Amino acid sequence: MSIASKPGAGGENMMEIDITKLNLQQLSQLKQRLEQELQMYQSSLQSLKVAQTRYQNSKESIEKITPDCKGKEILVPLTGSIYVPGKIADAGSVIIDIGTGYYVQKDLDSAKDYMKRRVGFVTEQMEKIQAMGQEKSMIKDAVMEVMEGKIQQEIGLQKAALARAAAAGKT
Amino acid sequence: MAEELQKKLQLEVENFQALQKQYQKTLSVRQQLGGQLFESETVKSELDLVKKDQEVYKLIGPVLIKQDLEEALQNVNKRMDYIKGELKRIDDTITDMEKKQDTQRDLLNKLQQQYQKAQLSAGGKN
Numbered sequence: 585m586s587i588a589s590k591p592g593a594g595g596e597n598m599m600e601i602d603i604t605k606l607n608l609q610q611l612s613q614l615k616q617r618l619e620q621e622l623q624m625y626q627s628s629l630q631s632l633k634v635a636q637t638r639y640q641n642s643k644e645s646i647e648k649i650t651p652d653c654k655g656k657e658i659l660v661p662l663t664g665s666i667y668v669p670g671k672i673a674d675a676g677s678v679i680i681d682i683g684t685g686y687y688v689q690k691d692l693d694s695a696k697d698y699m700k701r702r703v704g705f706v707t708e709q710m711e712k713i714q715a716m717g718q719e720k721s722m723i724k725d726a727v728m729e730v731m732e733g734k735i736q737q738e739i740g741l742q743k744a745a746l747a748r749a750a751a752a753g754k755t
Numbered sequence: 756m757a758e759e760l761q762k763k764l765q766l767e768v769e770n771f772q773a774l775q776k777q778y779q780k781t782l783s784v785r786q787q788l789g790g791q792l793f794e795s796e797t798v799k800s801e802l803d804l805v806k807k808d809q810e811v812y813k814l815i816g817p818v819l820i821k822q823d824l825e826e827a828l829q830n831v832n833k834r835m836d837y838i839k840g841e842l843k844r845i846d847d848t849i850t851d852m853e854k855k856q857d858t859q860r861d862l863l864n865k866l867q868q869q870y871q872k873a874q875l876s877a878g879g880k881n
Contacts, residue, residue: 679812679819682801683794684834686827687812687819694809698801 603730608738611731618724625717629710636706643699646692651675757873764866771859778852785845792838799831 603611653675659667677691680698690698802824805811811827812819 679810681814683798684791684831685814686798686802686822686831687814688801688805689810689812691809 608734615727625713632706632710639699639702646695757877760870760873774856788842795835802828
């Protein structure tokens with residue numbers, strides 16, 4: 585039972601640690617943490633992707649609404665599986681969920697604008713996460729390289745010790 | 756002597772693990788709060804863009820209730836203030852917990868050393 589202390593307090597000062605000065609155990613801990621972070625980035629990216637397609641779909645739906653849709657029949661979903669026929673009363677505006685339970689009525693153009701803004705924002709976040717992920721995986725590669733070197737060194741030392749012991753045994 | 760130490764060591768390790776678990780829990784609460792604050796911020800910036808002739812609704816249960824823009828803004832601001840307060844409180848708890856973990860870790864290291872020493876001396880007697 586060994587008590588592990590985390591190397592570095594946060595992700596920011598990770599680069600400031602000279603990884604060649606760490607021992608094998610610390611390195612493998614570092615590697616594990618980097619892998620965890622990478623996994624977190626992956627799942628964030630996935631949920632962002634879902635959000636992105638949702639906004640994209642909403643935007644496309646808004647684009648299908650035109651002023652002469654007014655009065656046309658439409659099937660309104662009451663639940664996921666029950667639909668009732670209805671007529672479009674207002675083809676000029678939609679009500680948008682902006683989060684935390686607030687909804688705003690917007691005309692078609694500003695609704696489209698909203699969706700565009702959201703898609704842009706989500707895409708921006710995705711790019712940021714991708715860049716961060718690339719940086720982390722580069723650090724991970726560096727850590728793995730150093731680890732490999734240390735392992736080789738250790739093996740070399742062991743071999744040398746064995747050879748010395750063998751030589752001492754002969755004399 | 757060594758057995759006693761071992762029992763104590765085990766107890767303290769359990770304490771340490773409990774601390775770590777609690778710490779993780781607090782961290783995830785913090786994360787959630789951070790997300791809520793962020794959501795409120797986006798809602799606020801969106802409400803700021805609302806023009807006078809646009810209606811604002813609030814979802815209460817399954818129905819949308821028409822709401823005054825001013826009132827909505829006030830509510831969002833209040834919510835943000837509340838979340839910020841909570842965040843500050845939880846940040847304090849987190850630093851507190853980090854300190855506690857550090858002392859516990861030191862204690863454990865000390866106990867481990869003592870235990871090893873006791874084992875060595877016991878081995879020496881045999």
